Every structure is written in C-alpha cells, then in structure tokens.
Amino acid sequence: xxxxxxxxxxxxxxxxxxxxxxxxxxxxxxxxxxxxxxxxxxxxxxxxxxxxxxxxxxxxxxxxxxxxxxxxxxxxxxxxxxxxxxxxxxxxxxxxxxxxxxxxxxxxxxxxxxxxxxxxxxxxxxxxxxxxxxxxxxxxxxxxxxxxxxxxxxxxxxxxxxxxxxxxxxxxxxxxxxxxxxxxxxxxxxxxxxxxxxxxxxxxxxxxxxxxxxxxxxxxxxxxxxxxxxxxxxxxxxxxxxxxxxxxxxxxxxxxxxxxxxxxxxxxxxxxxxxxxxxxxxxxxxxxxxxxxxxxxxxxxxxxxxxxxxxxxxxxxxxxx
Amino acid sequence: xxxxxxxxxxxxxxxxxxxxxxxxxxxxxxxxxxxxxxxxxxxxxxxxxxxxxxxxxxxxxxxxxxxxxxxxxxxxxxxxxxxxxxxxxxxxxxxxxxxxxxxxxxxxxxxxxxxxxxxxxxxxxxxxxxxxxxxxxxxxxxxxxxxxxxxxxxxxxxxxxxxxxxxxxxxxxxxxxxxxxxxxxxxxxxxxxxxxxxxxxxxxxxxxxxxxxxxxxxxxxxxxxxxxxxxxxxxxxxxxxxxxxxxxxxxxxxxxxxxxxxxxxxxxxxxxxxxxxxxxxxxxxxxxxxxxxxxxxxxxxxxxxxxxxxxxxxxxxxxxxxxxxxxxxxxxxxxxxxxxxxxxxxxxxxxxxxxxxxxx
Ligand SMILES: Nc1ncnc2c1ncn2[C@@H]1O[C@H](COP(=O)(O)OP(=O)(O)O)[C@@H](O)[C@H]1O
Ligand SMILES: [Mg+2]
Numbered sequence: 001x002x003x004x005x006x007x008x009x010x011x012x013x014x015x016x017x018x019x020x021x022x023x024x025x026x027x028x029x030x031x032x033x034x035x036x037x038x039x040x041x042x043x044x045x046x047x048x049x050x051x052x053x054x055x056x057x058x059x060x061x062x063x064x065x066x067x068x069x070x071x072x073x074x075x076x077x078x079x080x081x082x083x084x085x086x087x088x089x090x091x092x093x094x095x096x097x098x099x100x101x102x103x104x105x106x107x108x109x110x111x112x113x114x115x116x117x118x119x120x121x122x123x124x125x126x127x128x129x130x131x132x133x134x135x136x137x138x139x140x141x142x143x144x145x146x147x148x149x150x151x152x153x154x155x156x157x158x159x160x161x162x163x164x165x166x167x168x169x170x171x172x173x174x175x176x177x178x179x180x181x182x183x184x185x186x187x188x189x190x191x192x193x194x195x196x197x198x199x200x201x202x203x204x205x206x207x208x209x210x211x212x213x214x215x216x217x218x219x220x221x222x223x224x225x226x227x228x229x230x231x232x233x234x235x236x237x238x239x240x241x242x243x244x245x246x247x248x249x250x251x252x253x254x255x256x257x258x259x260x261x262x263x264x265x266x267x268x269x270x271x272x273x274x275x276x277x278x279x280x281x282x283x284x285x286x287x288x289x290x291x292x293x294x295x296x297x298x299x300x301x302x303x304x305x306x307x308x309x310x311x312x313x314x315x316x317x318x319x320x321x
Numbered sequence: 322x323x324x325x326x327x328x329x330x331x332x333x334x335x336x337x338x339x340x341x342x343x344x345x346x347x348x349x350x351x352x353x354x355x356x357x358x359x360x361x362x363x364x365x366x367x368x369x370x371x372x373x374x375x376x377x378x379x380x381x382x383x384x385x386x387x388x389x390x391x392x393x394x395x396x397x398x399x400x401x402x403x404x405x406x407x408x409x410x411x412x413x414x415x416x417x418x419x420x421x422x423x424x425x426x427x428x429x430x431x432x433x434x435x436x437x438x439x440x441x442x443x444x445x446x447x448x449x450x451x452x453x454x455x456x457x458x459x460x461x462x463x464x465x466x467x468x469x470x471x472x473x474x475x476x477x478x479x480x481x482x483x484x485x486x487x488x489x490x491x492x493x494x495x496x497x498x499x500x501x502x503x504x505x506x507x508x509x510x511x512x513x514x515x516x517x518x519x520x521x522x523x524x525x526x527x528x529x530x531x532x533x534x535x536x537x538x539x540x541x542x543x544x545x546x547x548x549x550x551x552x553x554x555x556x557x558x559x560x561x562x563x564x565x566x567x568x569x570x571x572x573x574x575x576x577x578x579x580x581x582x583x584x585x586x587x588x589x590x591x592x593x594x595x596x597x598x599x600x601x602x603x604x605x606x607x608x609x610x611x612x613x614x615x616x617x618x619x620x621x622x623x624x625x626x627x628x629x630x631x632x633x634x635x636x637x638x639x640x641x642x643x644x645x646x647x648x649x650x651x652x653x654x655x656x657x658x659x660x661x662x663x664x665x666x667x668x669x670x671x672x673x674x675x676x677x678x679x680x681x
Binding site: 206220227 | 401
C-alpha cells in the first residue's frame with residue numbers, strides 16, 4: 001500500500017521533472033501573462049467592489065472601503081449606462097458587418113481575382129490605416145470632417161455649391177464607424193486573402209469547367225471553403241471592437257453632447273482615469289471594465305458553441321490516397 | 322466534337338507554356354498528350370478548357386472559334402490528377418454540381434447522378450464526403466462529375482498518377498471502355514507512355530512546349546520521326562549509339578568501336594547518305610543474346626523483372642539494354658554474343674535529331 005503510494009509519488013515527481021523543460025520554456029510567457037493580465041484583472045475586480053475615487057484616494061489595498069455590489073447597482077440604474085450599452089452594440093454590429101468582415105471580404109475577393117501585383121498593391125493600401133499612428137490618422141480624419149472653411153469635405157461641398165455641414169454634430173456615428181472600419185478592414189482582409197489563396201488551383205479551375213461563373217464559384221466553392229477564417233474573424237473582431245476606444249476618444253471623445261458616441265470601454269476609461277470634473281471614480285470605472293470582461297467572455301463562449309470551433313479545427317484531414 | 326488547334330501559343334510572361342501547336346483531333350477520337358513534366362501538357366489542356374486565354378493561335382470546337390468563350394459555355398468535362406473534389410460537398414453534391422449550375426430540376430439531378438454513380442460503381446457512397454473516400458473512389462467520383470453533364474469533350478490531366486499500380490490498370494481499362502462506349506472526343510494527358518500507348522487512338526508527343534509527333538501508337542513505335550520520340554516511347558527505352566554507315570560492295574555496314582553491323586539497303590541507303598556519324602537506335606527486344614551473334618560483349622548488370630530479365634551488356638565503350646527470358650542464368654561478367662535485328666534499326670541525324678528513315 002504505502003509502497004504503491006511511494007511509487008506514485010516518485011512517479012509524479014519524475015513526471016514533474018521530465019516536464020521541467022516544458023515549464024521552463026513556458027515560464028517567460030506565463031510570467032508576462034500573470035503580471036500584465038491576471039494580476040491587473042484581479043486588481044480591477046477588487047477595485048470594482050470599492051468606492052475608491054479621487055476624494056478618498058489610497059494606494060493601500062487594505063485601506064480601501066469595501067462597498068459590495070453597490071457600484072454595479074448604481075450602474076444598472078444609471079440612465080446613461082443604458083444609452084452607452086446600446087451605443088456599443090450599434091457601434092460593434094455596424095462596424096463589424098460593414099467593414100471588419102463585409103468590406104474585408106469584398107477587398108480580398110476582388111484583389112484575388114485581379115492581377116497578382118495589382119491585388120497586392122490594393123491590399124497594401126488598405127493596411128495603411130492600421131499602421132498609421134492613431135493620433136496622425138485621427139488628425140487626418142478631423143481635417144477631412146472639420147467645419148467650413150477648414151474641412152476638406154466641406155471645401156468640396158463649397159466647390160460643388162452644396163451646403164456645408166458641421167459633421168461632428170450632424171453625423172458623428174458615420175465618422176466613428178468609418179474611422180474604425182477603415183482600420184478594421186486589414187485584419188480580415190489578410191486572413192481572408194491567405195485563405196482564398198490557399199484553395200488548390202485545381203479546385204477553382206474545376207468549378208469553372210463544371211459550369212460556374214466566377215460569382216457562382218465564390219458562392220458555392222470559395223465562401224464555404226473559407227468558413228473557418230470567416231467565423232474566426234467575426235469572433236476575434238467582435239471582441240476587439242468591444243474593447244477598442246482610442247480612436248473614438250481622439251475623434252469625438254464620446255460626444256458631441258451627452259454620450260452621443262460614447263461606448264462602454266470609453267466610459268470605463270472616462271470614469272476611472274479621465275473624469276470631466278477631475279474627480280476620477282476608480283471603483284465605479286472598474287465596475288464598467290469588469291462587465292466588459294464578462295460580456296467578452298460570454299460572447300466568446302457563445303461564438304465557440306454556435307460556430308463549433310472544435311469541429312472546425314478538427315476538419316483538416318491528411319490527404320488519403 | 323472535332324477539335325482544331327492551329328498555331329496555339331500560350332506564354333506566361335516570358336515563360337513558354339506551349340508554342341506553335343497545331344493539332345487536328347477527329348470527332349470521337351481518344352488522343353493522348355504524352356511528354357515529360359513541364360512540357361506544356363497541362364497548359365494546353367487548360368487553354369482548351371478556357372481557363373487560360375491563348376496568347377496566339379486559334380482553337381475551334383467543330384466550326385466554332387472558342388478562343389474567348391468562357392469555360393462554362395464550352396460543355397467540357399475534366400478530370401484532374403488531384404481529383405479536385407469539393408471537400409465541403411457530399412459525393413452526391415459533387416456530381417450534381419454541374420447539373421445544379423445548368424439549372425436542371427432537382428428530380429432530374431437526382432436521376433442522372435444516380436445513373437452515373439451506378440455506372441461508376443459508387444452508388445453506395447453518395448452520402449459521403451470526399452475525405453471519407455479512398456483515392457480510387459475519389460477518382461471515380463471525379464469521373465462521374467465530368468460525365469454527368471454529358472460533355473462534348475472530355476479532358477483528363479494525369480488522372481491515374483496518384484493511384485497504385487493495380488488500380489491504375491483497372492481504371493485504365495474502364496476509362497478506355499467508357500470512352501469507346503460514349504464516343505466523346507477525349508484528350509488524355511499523361512507522362513506514362515504505357516498509358517498513352519494502350520489507351521489512345523493517336524498520341525501527341527510533346528517536349529519543351531513543342532509538338533514532337535502526332536501519330537498512332539503503332540507508327541510512333543515502329544516509325545519514330547525524331548530521336549526524342551524514339552527514346553521516349555517504348556519501355557525499356559531504345560538504345561542509342563553513334564555509328565558510321567558506309568557502303569561496301571553491295572551491302573551496308575554500320576561501324577563503331579568494337580561494333581560492326583551489316584544491314585540491308587532499305588535502311589542502309591538513307592543512313593549512309595549523310596556524311597559522318599549518325600545515331601543508331603535499337604530497341605531492347607531487337608537485340609538477342611545468342612551464340613550465333615556476331616558482336617562480342619560482357620554482361621554488366623542483370624535486373625530480373627519477373628517475366629524477363631533486363632540485361633545491361635557492355636560492348637567496348639557502348640552499353641546496350643537487352644531483354645532475355647527469365648529462365649536464363651546470366652551473371653555479371655559473363656562474356657556473351659549479341660545478334661542485332663538490323664531490319665528494326667532506326668537512324669537519326671545527330672545534329673537535327675530527325676529520323677533518316679521516316680520523313681515528317
Ligand atoms: N500559371 C503559370 N504561370 C507561369 N508559368 C507556368 C504556369 N503554368 C505553367 N507554367 C510553365 O509552363 C511550362 C509548362 O507547364 P505545364 O503545362 O504545367 O507542364 P506539364 O503539364 O506538361 O507538366 C512549365 O515550364 C511551367 O513552369
Ligand atoms: Mg501537368
């Protein structure tokens with residue numbers, strides 16, 4: 001009996017030792033994840049159940065005042081939180097479907113159906129918004145949409161004899177979506193393009209010989225074959241849009257007016273780090289952040305279930321002869 | 322459907338896929354494109370299918386010029402080496418795909434797919450995905466998909482290369498049988514000369530993007546017009562040796578170091594006309610090891626093939642591949658005598674590689 005136990009212990013000890021190399025290799029990444037993700041998440045979780053703010057600031061975790069779920073109750077009764085919630089859904093859905101997935105798909109389909117070099121050139125153009133520094137990128141857009149006589153679009157309006165607009169106040173959402181959408185296209189575009197280009201040439205030729213037009217080939221052959229990358233981009237970009245706010249911050253800062261283009265992650269930032277009245281509410285802002293993490297995790301799980309990622313990943317097979 | 326290819330050229334930038342190809346294929350004929358890898362067989366086939374636009378030249382199906390006709394309007398069935406089955410569709414959907422694109426009614430689709438599947442012996446596999454099939458089964462599905470739309474022309478691009486030897490033999494017979502029954506004009510690309518010889522009515526031998534010969538298997542084998550064709554068609558390949566042919570009191574003699582062969586005027590005269598060396602070609606089965614032979618050599622290697630032995634005999638500096646019955650017991654190093662059947666000899670101009678016996 002004890003002998004057996006000893007044996008087992010020895011076994012687990014030696015297993016642990018034999019995996020030492022593996023743990024060693026994983027350690028640097030593991031430490032980074034712990035320091036820069038797990039610990040901050042834990043701190044934010046803790047902050048969300050305190051009332052830490054500028055007025056009672058302390059850096060000593062033990063001296064912070066525990067208030068239970070009060071922050072969350074406040075949040076659910078906050079009439080603006082409702083508006084911000086629906087803003088976020090609108091922003092994510094529209095940007096995702098029209099740009100991060102829709103336009104990305106169209107660009108990759110078009111650029112893979114034309115001359116290779118030309119296709120490469122156009123895709124490179126679409127990567128520019130992504131690799132431009134956000135501040136510079138937003139300055140360009142601000143210059144475009146500025147009021148007459150400064151704004152570029154308004155200058156065209158004047159030349160064409162059209163009325164001029166103050167776009168920031170008339171169409172803030174259009175620009176928020178465009179600005180983020182133009183950045184978002186590149187990710188899906190790269191994934192879709194490489195997926196399309198990895199479809200065997202014979203398969204594409206076979207479809208044409210079988211009698212399809214190029215459009216029918218897209219519908220019946222290409223789209224079904226890039227289903228996995230498509231679902232991956234939908235999932236990944238939903239989560240990415242949910243948490244991105246720096247472009248909105250720079251473009252409209254959630255305005256004009258009260259929370260016109262404010263989204264959830266931007267609110268967390270505003271509350272916790274940049275309150276209008278110089279009165280940062282770290283506790284309350286953390287409650288927003290915690291909910292965002294929660295929504296993200298729930299969405300990820302739903303996507304995995306609905307799209308059956310496990311099955312999709314299992315699909316590639318060894319070519320049987 | 323008659324296929325007329327006139328001066329077809331297809332280039333990819335500077336790379337020549339196929340150049341100045343002229344080929345007239347009769348209605349219902351089974352033509353093989355034979356040539357080593359990279360000689361332009363697939364390029365020609367895909368140009369016929371409409372996937373590539375010709376750089377130059379004219380392609381006609383019947384009397385219709387099809388140079389710019391879309392693939393879908395050519396009514397072609399094609400079978401690929403990789404099978405090219407759609408992995409996300411079942412066998413049924415794969416075969417039905419050409420019909421669906423033609424907007425054939427669901428009921429008709431069902432009937433025709435079943436019918437073709439039964440002919441191909443895959444009626445029990447219709448619910449499976451390509452990934453759940455063996456290579457041979459996949460090839461049958463691919464064939465079924467090509468046949469189901471009742472094409473005017475069938476194109477095969479090395480369809481049997483990925484199958485094992487036994488299955489290849491079976492499928493070879495089946496494809497030939499089907500083609501004869503349906504009488505669909507067919508082009509069959511292969512680098513395997515046995516496939517080409519056994520299946521085709523006529524063989525277009527290609528090399529380096531050019532047509533080398535277009536003839537019946539029998540003609541290609543017995544009257545090769547170029548040295549390339551002579552060497553490429555036939556297995557084991559023809560032996561080549563440089564000789565000088567001269568006339569000496571009524572008979573002709575082909576001479577090289579350690580080699581002296583007399584031959585008749587029918588072949589000797591055209592061979593002797595060229596001054597200097599010519600290339601003598603002898604097929605392995607036209608050289609016998611026999612005590613009555615007049616050429617002395619030594620056995621270098623014996624390769625048993627089962628039914629017969631492949632023997633490499635060295636004659637002076639030359640090497641000849643010879644076939645001998647498996648019952649013979651030759652060993653490396655044995656001295657032997659060879660007898661050449663000079664009635665079957667071939668002669669080529671070493672500079673142009675053209676036959677001195679058969680004019681193009
Ligand atoms: N799409 C292409 N782009 C550039 N070169 C090509 C292309 N297809 C074929 N080639 C070239 O054309 C020549 C003939 O190729 P191919 O027709 O595939 O030969 P085969 O089928 O006889 O093996 C080769 O040199 C090949 O590299
Ligand atoms: Mg090929």
